[in-house]
Amino acid sequence: MTVANESAAPLPPVRLPDDDAALDVRDLRMRYGTTDVLKGVDFTTRRGEVVALLGPNGAGKTTTIEVLEGFRMRSGGDVQVLGTDPARGDENWRARLGVVLQSWRDHSKWRVRELLTHLGTYYSPYSTAQITRPWDVDELIAAVGLTEHANKRAGQLSGGQRRRLDVAIGIVGRPELLFLDEPTVGFDPQARREFHDLVHRLADDNTGILLTTHDLDEAEKLADRILILAGGRIVADGSADELSRQVAAESEVKWTRDGQRYVHSAADATKFVRDLFAQHGDEITELEVRRATLEDTYMAMVRAHESGHGDDAALPFNAEEVNR
Structure with a gap:
């Protein structure tokens, strides 16, 4: 694998117009005590674009997502989420986001339809010309494949069914931007395929999606672009095909x-x-x-970063380099 000009930093992302940008992240930094977890993360995403954020454990993926969601204060940098600094986001801004966490939150005593109907009412006050009304509850239940279980209590659902409910909770407000953290854990192959169809449907409706997953096959199927986070920086940005061409000539x-x-x-x-x-x-x-698979590409890029380029040199793996 050839790495050209390894001392050069990757080109900064092009700033998108506010109406087009879902995420605009510049020099995002996070320090815990004396440890720098994020050392200058830069990327942008568009509305209607599905972007997968990949990286080894400890790379800072969770920290990045929590900053973008407004759950954690950053140490430095400029971050805009739907045109708003998440550190200052209000309830109106939060109503435009959807979040599907990796861990399941217990709503065991609620019936599926009752729970989703109740949660939908929280979004009604924010339904304006810019913010779409919540999903129709039965349409939402069908979209996540829970029609046959709509009247069951959440505690009676299987693990995969509970995960579908998690997804429904995350999108009940028809978010403009959706964060998905390992969304298909516990899904059987049929449920996984149906979920992929749902993600594409949401993207077609102009929902921006940022996905974190350890399933590289899933990332390749779902994502328009893939970001690889290693050593506190984005070391790769491009489609699966663009990245594979950089690693395997x-x-x-x-x-x-x-x-x-x-x-x-x-x-x-x-x-x-x-x-x-x-x-x-x-x-x-x-x-x-x-040709090189996404797994081949991912492993080669992470190993290249870990084995010799050091924390202070960001690898110039950038999709813009492919097209030159």
């Missing part, structure tokens, strides 16, 4: 000919495969072309 090509298996690394896989068929034609079988 070559693709792995496998094929079988005359019963023998071959493997070759090619910088231009398309040209190599074209030449291969021109030379051997129908003798080529079981052709496979593999």
Whole structure:
């Protein structure tokens, strides 16, 4: 893997117009005692964009999210969430956010429909021309796949069903910006697929979504952009494909000919495969072309940061570099 000009800091994100920006984070810093957890985090996200924030345990993902949600005061930097500094956000601002935490909050005595109906009333005073009214409760229950359980008490739900209820609670106010922390923990494959459809539906309705997950396959399926946080800084920003092109310049090509298996690394896989068929034609079988997966990319970037670049040098993994 080649890292060019490793002493240079990544280019700062372009400031988006207020009407387009969901998050605008500049030089976000957080210090606990003498320990710097966040050392200058910079990124922006758009409304209607799904962004995955990835990073190893202890990288500062939770701290970053809590600052953006207004639950934790930052040590420094400029942060705008829906055009407002979260440290000064009022109830009207909070009504525009949705939060799905990793840990489940106990509402065991409430029935599903009753709970969501009750929570929806908190958003009604903030329903203006700019802030959409809360979900219709039955539409919301159907959207998260709990129609058959609408009259059950929350304490009677399975773990996966309770997680669906968590998601419903997070989006009951039709948020303009949604924070999702490991949202599909406990979901079976069908529930996971339905949730992914819901995320895309919310994004199509111009909801900005910031997702944290350890499921890299999920991040690749859901996210328009991926941010990798390591050592207190964003060390990568781009789509899964853009990031993989920075880490792996070559693709792995496998094929079988005359019963023998071959493997070759090619910088231009398309040209190599074209030449291969021109030379051997129908003798080529079981052709496979593999580029770096998001997991390959993630591991390579985190290892590169941890193994030699140090805390004071931000790696220049930036999607803008790919397009130059």
